[in-house]
Amino acid sequence: MSYKEPMLLPEVVATNLVSGRKQHSDPHGYKIVSVRLREPEFDAFAEQASAVGLTNNMALRIAARRIGGFLEVNNGTQEALEDLIRVIGVISGRIRDLKGSYAESGRVDMQEFAALHAAFGYEFARLDTTLMSILNVSRRRLDGRLRLKEAANA
Incomplete structure (x- = not known):
């Protein structure tokens, strides 16, 4: 499976209604979520994602969508x-x-x-x-x- 990263667009700021904190999103409705990983965690994660032909971003998107119950068809x-x-x-x-x-x-x-x-x-x-x-x-x-x-x- 290959995935092409979307073109980066200027970010706009949106307020998260649950936490009241500012959260970034782009004009197409995407929310930006950051994840902190220690270097060995990141290396292991990146290796696993790369092994199946995914970018780190796509691997995290798949994980987030699965957790949310969204449809993923392998x-x-x-x-x-x-x-x-x-x-x-x-x-x-x-x-x-x-x-x-x-x-x-x-x-x-x-x-x-x-x-x-x-x-x-x-x-x-x-x-x-x-x-x-x-x-x-x-x-x-x-x-x-x-x-x-x-x-x-x-």
Whole structure:
């Protein structure tokens, strides 16, 4: 995964309503958050981010969004979804072919129909499971909260 840093824009200052402290943001609504790390912490973090092709900024953004429960789809999940779409498209095409065959002959290959029905049910269940894991906002927020709690207690 590669990420291109956004062009830096002049900062404007916004007041954080929770703390009353000034917080920087840019005209596009981004808030700037700074993190202090000791040198060994930073080196280890930067090495991990770099190893997966991320900038330090993007790695921190991903962590912050996950903690907040925002949707993050990794490459494996994206590939799985693309595969599901492809397979369901193939099944759909084969069902369309069956319909055409029926229109010509008045007969349906029930074995082929049963096989397609089973394959569609299986792929749809895979799709449903994948989407539920991605879209479960409360689970993502709970997971983020638990990670923070574990880190705070460590």
